[in-house]
Amino acid sequence: MDGRGVTNYSTDKPSYGFSTATTEFDDILLSRKIVTFEEAMIAKGASPQEARKLSEKKFNNSLDKKQFDQQSTERNHEETSDVDDDDDFIKRYRQQRMKELKKDKNTIKYGDVIHISRPDWNREVNDASRSGTWVIVNLTRHTSSLSALHDELCDLVEETIRELAVKFEKVKFVFISSTSAIENWPAENLPTLFCYRFGKMQHQLIGINALGGPGLNCSRLEWRLARLGIVETDLEEDPLPDNTSAGFRSRSKIFTDDYSDDDYLGVD
Numbered sequence: 001m002d003g004r005g006v007t008n009y010s011t012d013k014p015s016y017g018f019s020t021a022t023t024e025f026d027d028i029l030l031s032r033k034i035v036t037f038e039e040a041m042i043a044k045g046a047s048p049q050e051a052r053k054l055s056e057k058k059f060n061n062s063l064d065k066k067q068f069d070q071q072s073t074e075r076n077h078e079e080t081s082d083v084d085d086d087d088d089f090i091k092r093y094r095q096q097r098m099k100e101l102k103k104d105k106n107t108i109k110y111g112d113v114i115h116i117s118r119p120d121w122n123r124e125v126n127d128a129s130r131s132g133t134w135v136i137v138n139l140t141r142h143t144s145s146l147s148a149l150h151d152e153l154c155d156l157v158e159e160t161i162r163e164l165a166v167k168f169e170k171v172k173f174v175f176i177s178s179t180s181a182i183e184n185w186p187a188e189n190l191p192t193l194f195c196y197r198f199g200k201m202q203h204q205l206i207g208i209n210a211l212g213g214p215g216l217n218c219s220r221l222e223w224r225l226a227r228l229g230i231v232e233t234d235l236e237e238d239p240l241p242d243n244t245s246a247g248f249r250s251r252s253k254i255f256t257d258d259y260s261d262d263d264y265l266g267v268d
Contacts (some may be wrong), residue, residue: 134197
């Protein structure tokens with residue numbers, strides 16, 4: 001139908017000036033396939049050639065939009081999946097960290113030596129070791145013992161154990177006077193270490209040579225405790241003593257021979 005303001009869908013006689021915009025009425029006709037997009041464009045003033053080009057452009061734009069929407073959907077899905085994976089990782093990490101913190105909280109740490117007397121023995125040594133904690137008992141000299149050199153070596157052992165106590169916080173290191181621990185314990189047996197676990201003595205190191213010799217240092221004693229399974233170490237071999245002179249080594253002969261493990265069972 002011809003007339004001003006009236007859309008004429010004849011391909012030969014457009015009814016009003018060309019416009020690429022479609023009206024709501026046009027959209028209804030297009031959706032019901034009463035007219036084609038080319039006819040709608042011609043009705044708005046486009047030539048058949050222009051309408052064809054516009055139709056092709058609209059079709060391509062429609063494909064591009066469809067492809068863009070599909071890619072956006074896939075990208076959003078990937079991003080959502082990545083976010084979900086990140087959330088799962090963070091959740092698992094937090095759960096693992098909470099377990100570690102809880103375990104670490106339940107693990108008693110010492111970090112220093114503890115001085116005890118004989119009445120404290122069962123509580124501080126036997127009972128404290130029942131759960132699997134290693135308790136290392138160092139029998140200290142009561143007064144001046146065999147000689148100035150012997151006293152010096154006993155003091156060196158105490159100093160070395162203090163260093164290990166700081167380094168290995170999960171191991172309990174205990175000092176007790178030898179005469180308080182075991183009546184009439186021979187002074188020549190000092191220094192002496194008793195190693196307890198699960199409520200019983202597992203190892204014993206008697207004499208300076210058993211602990212690392214007159215050239216004792218922290219690493220040498222650490223090496224010996226590691227070989228007994230008491231501590232974990234990064235050392236790959238027995239460290240050299242601090243003093244390797246033949247004269248110094250010969251002076252260690254004044255002490256008794258070393259004992260270890262089950263040579264002496266005088267303490268439960």
